[in-house]
Amino acid sequence: MTELPPAIRLTGLTKEFGAVTAVDHVDLEIGAGEFFSMLGPSGSGKTTVLRLIAGFEQPTDGTIELFGQDVTKKAPFDRDVNTVFQDYALFPHMSVLDNVAYGLRVRGMKRAERRERALAALAGVRLEQMAARKPSQLSGGQRQRVALARATVVQPKVLLLDEPLGALDLKLREQMQVELKQIQRDLGITFIFVTHDQEEALTLSDRIAVFHDGRIEQLGTPRDLYENPASTFVADFVGTSNLFGAEHSAAIIGRDGHHSIRPEKLTLASAAATAAGERSAPGTIVESIYIGSGIRRVIDLDAGPRVTVLEPNTRSRAVDDDRGDRVHVTWHDEDVVSLIPPGT
Known part of the structure; x- marks a missing residue:
């Protein structure tokens, strides 16, 4: 039986901004269907790695593979990934349904089919009854779920999430953490989640990479990182x-x-x-x-x-x-x- 390649493989990934090395020779493999978090303080390199995977930045050195295919030099729209941002980026003049269907429309899908797919995606986040509303008529948590539906309706192989819960209040964040994990399990898509909130990473992740000064300080399951931190930095930052x-x-x-x-x-x-x-x-x-x-x-x-x-x-x-x-x-x-x- 042939072993499947990892969803993401980073080899010697490096990104320099002038004299600053934001990402310093990172090697990492993320499995298919895994909920993987990149955790670290501001400036640790986690968000830059996410942007490199998405294609929004080009690496100074190293390679990025998506299911065994080298995508290092490919444009963002040529990579089978999608990104959910903290600010949702919904179109205010469009209905919820049209927001979700937008990516399918850009891909040339016929109206009836994209409506059916968009409604199914909204059902997946339990918002099909909100299809006719505008984003301004939704709560913060509902808008976040619409953003998730829009990102997943095109069925990417990997979904990138850049601190998507950061704008929510504490109670809503806790609710969305549970929902986000359930959505990921239902879809079976690889989720790569960036956060500076260690409790959020522990709650959601199958595995976590703790970033520090552009490198991975420690990689492991939430239990591994919490019970057996390898360094003073990890012990102090995680919990x-x-x-x-x-x-x-x-x-x-x-x-x-x-x-x-x-x-x-x-x-x-x-x-x-x-x-x-x-x-x-x-x-x-x-x-x-x-x-x-x-x-x-x-x-x-x-x-x-x-x-x-x-x-x-x-x-x-x-x-x-x-x-x-x-x-x-x-x-x-x-x-x-x-x-x-x-x-x-």
Whole structure:
């Protein structure tokens, strides 16, 4: 049985803007039907990689393959990909149905067929009842779904999404995350999603590439990245971590090197740990923050660093009752993650 080529293969991909190297020799393979996210802060290179795949930018060096075909020098309209942007880019004077059917009209499809295809695409995002409305008559989440329908109706092999949920409020973003994942599963199209929101990437993705300074710092599943960050940058950027440099690792954790422990892996006790495989460090609670589902405790350890402990919201007392209390921060040895030091 012949193995299918990856949906996207990037080899030595490089993009320079004058003296600035925005993308620095990136090698990456993205599988067919995968929901793949590129995550990183502003300026990390993730959006430039997306634009290179789309054909909006030409690489300085390297190649881009789409299902085994070299498309490096092809124009955007000659690549079987489509892009959804943050601002939706819907035509305000057209109905929802005409917006969705626009790409099919450009391709010369007959009116009856493109209407049928556009209605099917709207049904896929559960908006067929809105077909006659104008974009201005829709909510932000509905406009985003129309943009998705318009991008997928032409049945691209790969759909590129450039921070498409960034303009939505928090509640709507959370709803759209669930819907976006369901749409991707229903369509079976490869989704490549760019975001700076680590929680969004963890929620949606099959795999994530964390970008930093134009390179991929770490590549893996959401669980891999969160539970086993390879570097100090990934541990700090993906979620919240308590970071320990070499000096504090030796004094507090009892290990050489750099390490991290997630806040939810720490617990508070009135006495030092005595169970096998556990360690603890004494400190003072300096802040308690109520966050609804939990309480975030900020502890100044006697040995020097400040750590955060995330406790589930199982207590009924006021969150500021603990300020100034002496506690022991406790953890299991297996929850300590070794990190590549900064600059390595």
